Amino acid sequence: MTADPTPSPSARRPLLARLGSLRLDPIRLGPLRGRTRLTAAGAALLLLVGSANGLLLAWQSSVQHRITHTLSVDRTLMQVLADLLDSETGQRGYLLTGDPAFLVPYTAGQARIAAELPVLEAELRSAPTQEARLRALRPAIARKFTELDRTLALDRAGDRDGALALVRAGEGKAEMDEIRRIIETMRAQEDDLLVGYQQHAHRIEAMVGIGSVVSVGIMALLAVLALREATRRAALSRFLPAELAPLLERGGSMERGGGLRLGERRHAAIAFVDMRGSTTIAERADPETVAILVTGFRRCVAQAARETGGVIDKFMGDGALVVFGVPEARRDAAAQALAFAGRLEALVAEWNAGSGEPPVRIGIGVHCGEVFVGVVGDDDRLEFTVLGDAVNVAARLEQATKTFGATTLVSQAALDASRTSGTGWHEVSRQPLRGRQEAFPIYGRAA
Structure with a gap:
């Protein structure tokens, strides 16, 4: 008698159970593999975005350094002009009053300018155009001090009327105008550089903001806010009075108040x-x-x-x-x-x-x-x-x-x-x- 090839119901149950287990295994493993791939992709994306953020932060540091350097040059140029004006005022005050106290700002201004010019020279070493202007500024300042010294020499020789006449003749006005022209030209170039650097800073800020959403979230956002605050401090420091500098450190209250402007x-x-x-x-x-x-x-x-x-x-x-x-x-x-x-x-x-x-x-x-x-x-x-x-x-x-x-x-x-x-x-x-x-x-x- 030939055996029936069709399995009996009792024989089919273990077979179906085994087949069912084979069908279920791929269903369980599929999401696991998907999550693994997603995790790997996310890790790779975070690593990529983190590397990009690192490069952006390095670029930010370079741009911020350039902003700081530009502002330093601008402040030094303004200080040179202010010291020269102090010296001239001291010379005028001494000739008009004979009070030796007026010679203090005169000599102090000379000393400060002598210290400031080498600083400018070091700061402008990589800027040929500015270096050329500085080379023209040095002799102009020297000629101005020669004119100031000549009037004081006349006064020491007992000829105060002659010294005052020399002042009223305006001999040093042309030199002072030339000095102002050179300094303003140098400051204008530094201002142009500052605007360009700030534009770079704003573009970098936008890219860091996008990367922060994908990678480090709040930490990157704080970095962007810090950059904004640093840029604002750098811009405002050019015109705010010195007593107001502490306001620049109070970013929170300034934001609640709508900003300094x-x-x-x-x-x-x-x-x-x-x-x-x-x-x-x-x-x-x-x-x-x-x-x-x-x-x-x-x-x-x-x-x-x-x-x-x-x-x-x-x-x-x-x-x-x-x-x-x-x-x-x-x-x-x-x-x-x-x-x-x-x-x-x-x-x-x-x-x-x-x-x-x-x-x-x-x-x-x-x-x-x-x-x-x-x-x-x-x-x-x-x-x-x-x-x-x-x-x-x-x-x-x-x-x-x-x-x-x-x-x-x-x-x-x-x-x-x-x-x-x-x-x-x-x-x-x-x-x-x-x-x-x-x-x-x-x-x-x-x-």
């Missing part, structure tokens, strides 16, 4: 200063006397501001606007402003005592309140400024010093904010200030 609101103390009778003096005195007078007044304001933590927002002819609580917010801003007023009064008194001329009188108004602090203007002319009602009140207080015959007038808000007990101050008036309707307590120094 948009500014921010800040509680600050304001001091308005004015020199009395300057218009009459300007009408009656010769230009040299007026120049010496205004320069001396501004030096007193600058020294008082420096010693008490103030920032000079601007000089306005024979007046000045000084701010306290900027760039960093300070609880003692009002106290600083009152200290500034007292120190300025003392400095002007010392100046009057040693001048031998009719005394210079000043008026100071101090107030505190909320102000706008920021940079205004377009890219061709940027200016740090402080705006607000507190500034207007300080100006009105300064004007009121004429009415009440006081040197310094302060507001109730300034006294309260300074935590002054009132000792040393007495109420002068409660009448509204010009342009206002409400009563406004005004205080002057007690006799």
Whole structure:
């Protein structure tokens, strides 16, 4: 009897189970192989993007180094011109007054320029065009100092009138104009280089941003933000006052405030200063006397501001606007402003005592309140400024010093904010200030 080739149901079950297991194995192994391939591809992509980011970061470092170098050259060129002007001012001041103190900036300016020119030479060694301009700048500066030395030699020989006549003849003006032309040409080239480097920096920043999404995410994003902040600091450092440099380190608050160009609101103390009778003096005195007078007044304001933590927002002819609580917010801003007023009064008194001329009188108004602090203007002319009602009140207080015959007038808000007990101050008036309707307590120094 021939055996049936068809397996019985009981025989088919183990066979189907084995076949089922063979069918299931590829289904389980397929995703595993896919994940392995994806992991390998992702690792390779991360390695590729990481390598590309490494190259981009190296490029960023090179561009940033060039930006820093360009700004360094620009600052050194500006410093050379400033030192030369200081030397010329010192020479003019000595010839006009005979005061040997004016020779200090003269000799100091010469020494600084002698140290700065080799620095420029080293920085411009790889720039043939700039090197050629520097070679033309050196003899021009030497000729200018020769002209300055000649006038001083005439003065030492007893011929001060001849020295002053030589100054008025303007013999050194052509040399100074040539020096300015060379320096401005050199700075213009550095500015062009800076713009190009910044464009490179922005392009690199975009590529690093794309790579950061694929590779290291937040870390790369932080690198991009750091680059943006570094580029902004490099650009702003060319025009912001030195006292405002700490603002550049506060990226977070600046971002919340919309950036330095948009500014921010800040509680600050304001001091308005004015020199009395300057218009009459300007009408009656010769230009040299007026120049010496205004320069001396501004030096007193600058020294008082420096010693008490103030920032000079601007000089306005024979007046000045000084701010306290900027760039960093300070609880003692009002106290600083009152200290500034007292120190300025003392400095002007010392100046009057040693001048031998009719005394210079000043008026100071101090107030505190909320102000706008920021940079205004377009890219061709940027200016740090402080705006607000507190500034207007300080100006009105300064004007009121004429009415009440006081040197310094302060507001109730300034006294309260300074935590002054009132000792040393007495109420002068409660009448509204010009342009206002409400009563406004005004205080002057007690006799």
